[in-house]
Amino acid sequence: MALLLWAVCLLAAVSQLQRGPTEQITLLPNQDGKPSAVIITSAGKETVLDQPYQTAAVDSRGAVATVSDSAEIKNRYRALLDTLPQRAAVFIVYFVTDTDNLTPESAAQLAEVKAQLASRPAPEIIVIGHTDTVAKREYNDALSLRRAESVKRILVEAGIAADQIVVQARGERELLIKTADGVDEPRNRRVEIRVR
Numbered sequence: 001m002a003l004l005l006w007a008v009c010l011l012a013a014v015s016q017l018q019r020g021p022t023e024q025i026t027l028l029p030n031q032d033g034k035p036s037a038v039i040i041t042s043a044g045k046e047t048v049l050d051q052p053y054q055t056a057a058v059d060s061r062g063a064v065a066t067v068s069d070s071a072e073i074k075n076r077y078r079a080l081l082d083t084l085p086q087r088a089a090v091f092i093v094y095f096v097t098d099t100d101n102l103t104p105e106s107a108a109q110l111a112e113v114k115a116q117l118a119s120r121p122a123p124e125i126i127v128i129g130h131t132d133t134v135a136k137r138e139y140n141d142a143l144s145l146r147r148a149e150s151v152k153r154i155l156v157e158a159g160i161a162a163d164q165i166v167v168q169a170r171g172e173r174e175l176l177i178k179t180a181d182g183v184d185e186p187r188n189r190r191v192e193i194r195v196r
Contacts, residue, residue, distance in 0.1 A: 023058040025049065026073055089116050091193040092176075093151065094186060098134070100146040103186075113193055114158045124196040125165045127151050132188040133172045133181045145169035151191045 029052040037050040047063035093106035129148030131140040
């Protein structure tokens with residue numbers, strides 16, 4: 001009986017080994033380029049994946065981490081990676097003081113924005129207007145909305161469907177550069193265009 005029990009345990013162990021790990025975890029690069037990590041806890045042990053394309057094979061005994069290169073991972077998981085959505089993109093355009101007119105540099109930058117939008121089959125676009133702190137809050141709210149609507153109009157003229165663009169206005173509530181009231185800061189006079 002003991003021999004039979006030993007044989008069954010051995011067969012189960014060999015079967016588990018032949019099946020390989022129960023899970024395979026791969027850390028892909030973060031879309032925004034910032035570092036990221038995954039902590040795997042298995043069999044009472046922690047394994048940390050903190051490098052892009054690092055992989056862990058996890059089974060009942062724990063996790064074993066290995067380093068793979070991007071080409072190997074992309075080749076192995078090509079079908080899965082091809083189904084991931086495109087990375088989100090954020091563009092910032094700036095405005096002339098107290099207007100909804102783009103600065104010349106920002107007007108030129110819109111060509112890049114239009115190219116990004118053209119490369120996406122059904123982009124979701126959020127256009128968010130901002131101001132500096134020179135005027136009163138109510139005035140800045142209205143000005144930030146005019147700026148966002150101005151950018152939306154330009155995008156619609158470029159062929160983007162109006163119903164794919166959501167417009168929001170933040171006024172002086174989300175300053176890019178923190179300032180006191182009444183400060184003329186060009187980097188706060190902006191519209192963020194977020195594309196997914």
